[in-house]
Amino acid sequence: MQLEGGRVRLEPLEQRHHDGLCEAVRDGNLWELAVTLVPRPGDVRGFIADAVAAREAGREVAYATVDLATGRIAGSTRLMMINTAHRRLEIGWTFLGRTWQRTGVNAEAKLLMLTHAFEDLGMNRVELLTDVRNSASRAAIARLGATQEGIMRQHMVMRDGHVRDTVVFALTRAEWPDAKRALRARLGAGHAG
Secondary structure, three states, X not given: OOEEOOOEEEEEOXXXXXXXXXXXXXXXXXXXXXXXXXXXXXXXXXXXXXXXXXXXXXXXXXXXXXXXXXXXEEEEEEEEEEEOOOOEEEEEEEEEOHHHOOOOHHHHHHHHHHHHHHHHOOOOEEEEEEEOOOHHHHHHHHHOOOEEEEEEEEEEEOOOOOEEEEXXXXXXXXXXXXXXXXXXXXXXXXXXX
16 A cells, blocks of 8 residues: 655555665665665565565555655655554664655655554554664654664674664554644654654
8 A cells, every 4th residue: 555645655665666765774774774674776676576575465555755845765664563463563774865864754644654554454552673883774763753762782694794783663553643733743843854
């Protein structure tokens, strides 16, 4: 399902997004960031194929993040770890080319995804995880209104071999209305995020 706002459209990720997604990951050499997992340009085709297979299996929905002002692909994000029995999911694998960082594109994409999760899919909980070292991501997640719940120690092995501690944030159904109002107000005021 495609999600669209005033400045962003989230399109289910397909191979037709390959060239634009390669351009986005090259904008800032995102794959070189130690605190996140972004595919190298040569790995984008496989990244998309894996995302399509996960969507077809009902496990994840990966999106191409399209900047409506330019029509260019700004990056990617996804709904993942979808657990309908317990009505929870995770938003993750988010990355944006440097051009779109701190422009409001990420904040609106998250607003669209959170609205879809809570209001369309009926989720009770949405989690957002990040590397403990990624202060920019931690701040962006906190600005969404999510609560930091803890740190999973020695949680993941990163591409460079570093064993990552992962910070867990979450929003619950009860918190969503206030978080939604605050996020919409922030976007309406033109604040980046």
